[in-house]
Amino acid sequence: MASVHESLYFNPMMTNGVVHANIFGIKDWVTPYKIAVLTLLYEMSTTKPMALLERRRLNKLILPLQQGADLTLEQFVKIVEECSLRMVNAVKLRIFLMADGELQDMEHFFTILPNAFSDSEAFKTSVVGLFMRQMLLAYNKLSFSQVYKLYKSLQQYCHLGNQLELSALPSEDMELTSNEDPSADRIDKDELDTTSLHQSELRSDETQGPLSQKQAEYFLARQAYLLKNDENKAMSPAKLQDELNNILKFNPDFAEAHYLSYLNSMRVQDIFISTHSLLHYFDRLFISGGEGKSNGDEGYGRSLRYAVLNLATLHCRFGHYQQADLALQEAIRIAQEANDHVCLQHCLSWLYTLEQMKGSDSVVLTEDSVKIAAHFCLPYLASLGIQSLVQQGAKQGMPANKLLDALRGTDIMHWKQSLSELIEISLAQTTSIWRMYGKSTMARQQAQLLLNMNSLEPVNFSVQQNNTEAFAVTLCHLSELHAEQGLYAVVADIMKHLKQQFPPHTQHAKLWMLCDLKIQFEKAMNDGKYHLAEPHVTAISALNSTEGLYRKAQLLKALNQTSEASKILQQLQQQCEKSKNTEMIIRVMLASAELHWDSSGFASGLPLLLQALALSRQHNLQSLTSETVLHLAFTQLMLGIPEQALALVQDVLESVLAHGSLIDKGRALLLAARCQMTLAGTAAQKHRLTALEQAVHTLEEAAVYFSRLDCKERMRDIHYLQARLHHTLGNVSQRNKYAMLFRLLDQELPSSGMTVVNRL
């Protein structure tokens, strides 16, 4: 199930789930690279007739050029060349003229620069217009010596670019030279760049050069966005940290970089650096908050509260519940003192999340939270609360219609406010709920709905699909659903995608790991390859101890180590009753009943089964209900009341065939056939034949399902029964055929010691 809070990076700048970029004033300066960009813009606006395609390409180029890190002239020229050959020549001509001429030429360029824009389509307030005016302003602010230096570095910039162009060095060599280690052949170049304004012009490796504040802000915004939505496209943790350290080295007051460093170290689960960065961020934020915000002292106090709250979330994410609790209490206390209802509301929503994570009941808290959030018009928190309530309600067996109604109600609001994150969660949650109820078709439909949805983010850095938890959960469900239908090739494809999208070190990787292991385990069990299943049990236990125990019991049961299995099942039942994990309780009961069968204690299994039936009905767990009914039917068959058994099987057969997995379908049909066989034995002579034929028919159907799964043990059982039936019917050729098939399989498989009789 999607736990709703996990995917949220909480941020005080966030309101209703939207992070507002923190844009300061003009924090940019003129560099030779900027002059090159300006020349390009100038040429673009002065050359009127231009091919539409070229113009479009160039227009698309402007924004990345403006926002990105400084490039070398060679790189710049190459990029422009790809768009328009004519333009690149014009730009080169102009910039080399400037560089080879005198300082006056550069000054002249800056004087004529505004003219080009006065009558063109670039408005003053457009991106290009703003950029141009910022550059002009920055240029005009330069002192005499700075202008001179700028010119010198422009000369170098062009000279270096020119020289490299002439010698036609590949770009790798460029990078080499920009590294810190000077090799012997480096000296010549070193002498060239002795008097430069900034290092950035000399470095071609974009991750090395210092960025201007503006560039740094773009960089941070982009990386933060990618971290939130598509981690794989973001820089690798180590590289990003290097980059951040670089930014921080040049400007330690750049608080946002600390926050990104916090997010980044969260990726690699580094508590030490993440705590450090988080606290550092807030220490710095107070400073800028104190002077920048209009509400002065209020802003300062506010960030204090959110600082503690963030610390609480940090501990929460690392599973330090006691620490998180203490921090949260502190946040609540100071928020109460300051009468900050919004912050309190955030605290409350974290409080119930924490309670939930600790495994205690938090329904009352959540309900309160929703009510208050609605009162203070905080739709984001309110629907988060509702989603959390739905999750808990589903686990506790609330009526399905109520839950789905609640989800639909919030969905309408999400779409109105375009809270894309919540829409995703909601869809994932619906998938999970349908899956839990055993309605695989509905689950599949919801999953596809989410996966086919277009991203709703306002700014889209070419991110097609987000790698949020919602997607991980949905994809996992989808893979399990496919595995149930025996489509293992599809499963492998989905897993491959998951692995790619959520690499093993990331936050949500555990989801697919567990899912993958479960599928493999099931497959091995179905194939009767118990030795293959064994290592999976250990791996599953590492990810989820309860699930691991259950699987271990199953394996032991299959290996006929009944006493150990029953011990584990008892232990498991106690555990689950404590944690109120209903699904698991029912499964454990079924497994225990099966153990009773092994010792032929069919009657003693009955109370367990009845209990399981009651529980599963109460919680609307349809697939488990049918499973339980099948168990009951089998018991009845064994106890000698096949009429009743058949009636029960027929009751649930419909839903099993509609929603069940292949193996369930096969098992149900096999059971039905066996009931029919037993009934035929007692029926009057004239009905006997038709009854037997019916049984043959049912068996054939079951055989189709099992063969699709390639489940040889079951096939062997079926062939045995088929041979018997045909023998009774007198179809000798058919009988011989099935008998041979049986013999082939029996030789292939090790005799499991399990007779056909006592197994569902």
Add this chain to the structure above:
Amino acid sequence: MAATRSSELGDLVQIKKQLISIIAQCKERGLVHSVKWASELAFSLETLPLNEIPPPPELTEEDAQDLDAFCLAKSYFDLKEYDRAAYFLRGCRSQKAYFLYMYSRYLSGEKKKDDETVDSLGPLEKGQVRNEALRELRVELSKKHSAGELDGFALYLYGVVLRKLDLLKEAVEIFVAATHALPLHWGSWLELCNLITNIEMLKSLSLPDCWVRDFFTAHMYTELQMIKEALQKYHSLMEAGFAKSTYIISQIAVAYHNIRDIDQALYLFNELREQDPFRIENMDTFSNLLYVRSMKPELSYLAHNLVEIDKYRVETCCVIGNYYSLRSQHEKAALYFQRALKLNPRCLGAWTLMGHEYMEMKNTSAAIQAYRHAIEVNKRDYRAWYGLGQTYEILKMPFYSLYYYRKAHQLRANDSRMLVALGECYEKLSQQVEAKKCYWRAYSVGDVERMALLKLAKLHEQLNESDDAAQCYIIYIKDIFSCGEQLEHAEVSNALRYLGQYYFKNRLYDEASLCAQRCCDYNDAREEGKALLRQISAVREQGEPSSTDLSLPCVFNPLSNNTTPVRRVSPLDLSSITP
């Protein structure tokens, strides 16, 4: 090794000769700080008779050739015209001229860098202004180095260049080589000192066996907060004949300051001022001590004196800041600390002190900023971490401040103040178990403020662990009485009162009455003491026997006999320092 070196040390005349020659060498090369250090040391030794004074070093053929250019360049160098000096030295081939040539290029770069900083455009740019000469210098020096043509001074310069380029590992190697080549040059040692971060690193380096090494290790120990070892080293150096050296005296005083032995430190500083009345270095530390002791007139005198000597020195500004702070004029104090920072932005103490001032002014955000800056300059500044913790505690965020206190505690594991602060935070968070641990540890490492036991006792009292509480009070009272100082009356009487009641409840009437009598010494507990005495006598009249349960802690033997119990803390440790 120690033996060989002490014999070397014994030969003071030899040392003096070495010093005189190194002074001359450094002077020729414009290394003023090393000249100063060596001269100070030489001054503290006996003067040599005329025939003992070492002759100036022989001039080589190359030296003679370069002599004129060198003299010219040196004069330009002294006038801070570095480029000009470098220009005239460019063709010279002697070692001396080569060093001066490279050194003036380096200094020219540094000077330009400083000028550039004023011209920079935005905050992001500030860190980017670099000494552009460094890379060139590095290339040239590394060439020469691999050819083995560098002498001790040039190696030193190479190391400095590497350090400035943040190539710390290589820099350490080069500095070690420099000390081997020229052990007497203090500059290399000092640079090495800045690069060594822990004691393991220090031990792993192979350093030349020379008497200067003793000075270096002592300095290093002080830097690494291993004060006891440092003091030992310095004392042995003084015994060896450097007793008059102002350098050593100031170092010892600073060391005493670091372990909060205020009286000793004050004494030494006063002596230092007598010997060297116009000294400005280390006077900020002196003012810290005066501040802690609230010695207003002395501090005021010091401040006025220093202003007369040189008012634009960082130390002077810090002293004045302290002076205003002591007079509770915190705005002015902050102003002077700011001025100190303008003079030297990397002045660590000033950032922390400014943080303290802002705290006094209740300007928490500014305080946080100041402390953060201090941490940036030196991550190991425990006072800044502690200050941050305090700030957040004032903002009523005990959980938040835990992190900062922990940091401070990591840096000074044996400082009780951090432990007590940690304990208080835990107590506020109702984490009594952790709080108890902290207090007990604080007491065990030698509690300076004497609060840990008391707080521990109160905590036990709250938790109704009366035996433990009584035990703590007993130790507390023992400590207080053994020191013979009557501090914190309220707390002592409080402890006695509790103990009286405790003994009374446990029917140890003799002890109870003793406590009650002691209570009567204090105004605020007198009434209760008398009441308790009356109760005791009433019970005794009823003939109820005194319990003979010996399992209860019985303390008052030492107290009544007035024998001295174990002294855990020396009286000097009593005062707290909040520098």
